[in-house]
Amino acid sequence: MLEERKKKVLQAIVEEYINTAEPVSSSSLTNNYDLNYSSATIRNEMADLEKAGYLEKTHTSSGRIPSEKGYRYYVDELLKDDNISLEEIKYISEKLETKVNEIEDLTKIATTTISEITHYTTLAIGPSTEDLLIEEIKFVLLGPRMLMAIILTNTGMVKETIIKFEEDISEKQVETINYMFNQKLKGQPLDIIDSPLEEYLINEMKYSIKVIRPIIEQIKKVISEDRKLYLEGANKSFDLPEFNSLAVARNFINIIDEKDLMTDILNSGFAKDINVYIGDENEKKELKDFSIITFKHKVGNKDLGTIGIIGPKRMDYSKVISVMKYINKKLKDKGI
Amino acid sequence: MLEERKKKVLQAIVEEYINTAEPVSSSSLTNNYDLNYSSATIRNEMADLEKAGYLEKTHTSSGRIPSEKGYRYYVDELLKDDNISLEEIKYISEKLETKVNEIEDLTKIATTTISEITHYTTLAIGPSTEDLLIEEIKFVLLGPRMLMAIILTNTGMVKETIIKFEEDISEKQVETINYMFNQKLKGQPLDIIDSPLEEYLINEMKYSIKVIRPIIEQIKKVISEDRKLYLEGANKSFDLPEFNSLAVARNFINIIDEKDLMTDILNSGFAKDINVYIGDENEKKELKDFSIITFKHKVGNKDLGTIGIIGPKRMDYSKVISVMKYINKKLKDKGI
């Protein structure tokens, strides 16, 4: 447990460094941040904090920057999570008022809004299809050889896909298919549609393989498709001073270009509502020089997508977390 | 019209510069590229080509690099468009064999393939909805207050959307809607669905505004939605030496992050099958340091999407154009 003054010094250094991106000197803190001590006193505290692992030096005679432990302490103990202005509240509210017919659109709007307010690169994936139950499947004949399958789930999510056939099929056949599929699949989990089921339907139902197979194939494909990934404000990161280093910039581009990696990150580790991973705390080593903040938007057990921010370790945690909390609350209030 | 030897020198310089990204010296060309002359002779030719505007120097005592006029001459007169290996042909063919149910998926595959083979950043937009005619609209009731509208067009394209209502609607109502809409819209251009039509339907058909309005609103929204933009291999550009300049890298990120700009670019200027814009030739001044090569994939009058490559002016035009030509041909053969 840190003494009160050490906390103040640590907080001042973290915030100053977040603002300026320059190592913080002892003298720059005197008479600021409620620290009315001489630079020598601050210097002693800084030396202690460094020994305890909260601060680092870039070289012998430089000012201090926070270590990952320092950031972590700041995030856990010192950070204010109401760092959001009236204008921002207003702006967010307006944005989220937008009427949408699909949840994914809302996730998209939230992503853009967060990126606009925080000026960090923001990403999101749509809701997971795991754990969803099939409520009903509808088939609509669009042409003599073109059928649309519409799957309704228990959460109100709708997935549709088009199946093309090699030969004509009749309305009568569609009716049979409709009956068969609903008979077998109503109330079942979405991922039941795999090969065993295919065999079953074909064998047990004694229905033409030429008709059943393409349907199952296509439905399988659609439900196993990767969750859609949204990315907003990749260029915003390039205005940050840490991106003056070409190595950092290239690293960043490689990361956000790697869609599977991003999806993984947004999919993992949800201990809390809002999760902060600082540098090496990230599971993926590629991210060791960045921080990630994610939050899962859900109502009850209904997963509605995940939004994440990626930025330098010197991220404005306070602002980002405040904005996320507010958006999270707003989304919950909307009650979708 | 350039003399034969000048052409050879120009071609050699362009190709050498594309390969090495270093200004090309007179001595590096002797005994290469079918140029059996001394460096002094080459030097004289280079001086002439520079006077004529085809070459530039980065400073007084440097080798030469092609000017935009030089690249243009190379692309128009000197470039080989069969610069594609057997392995590449095989790879492309395999990729394009993939069975897809929707055209957009094919565009996506082509985009990825091009990026993989050329190592340049590749983008694409799906087919334009302009000029499409409505063949039929189907309505499917998904729940008491949820309706799906499925629009079939003359090109076989399918667009569907979900409409939510404030009050229950019956199967009977859906039938009426179905009849009304098809009656009025069959054979009409897709973009007929605008406000006047809304007024017309509501007034003339004397049908509940509460039902008609949300349907029209939603359909309007869907058909006016931006065409989907695909982007592949943004990180690949960062391996190019020109991206060692931070200004260039940042510029590039800003460009590809600007989706409207990218969409505009892919939408404009289709004089030929394959279009090359070198540096300042680009309409958008942001692109003055880059080259863009686009091609529109169409069969007959049916627009099936546009694919574009963006890279430095020192782009491997020969490779890119060869690959595009081959893919274009393959897509045409597939006949979708």
Place this chain on the structure above:
DNA sequence: ATTAGCAATCGAAAAGGAAGAGTGCTAAAA
């Protein structure tokens, strides 16, 4: 417990210099 004072350290920027690559030009060779 705090602070003033000061030598010591190190990075960043400026200045200087050497090496090398490439050109243009002149005069000789083909």
Place this chain on the structure above:
DNA sequence: TTTTAGCACTCTTCCTTTTCGATTGCTAAT
């Protein structure tokens, strides 16, 4: 007339050296 050898000149790149200033840690005074 065309081509080439030869060489002075130019300019970049890289390396070293120097200077300047910011900041620290330590010691002794408050």
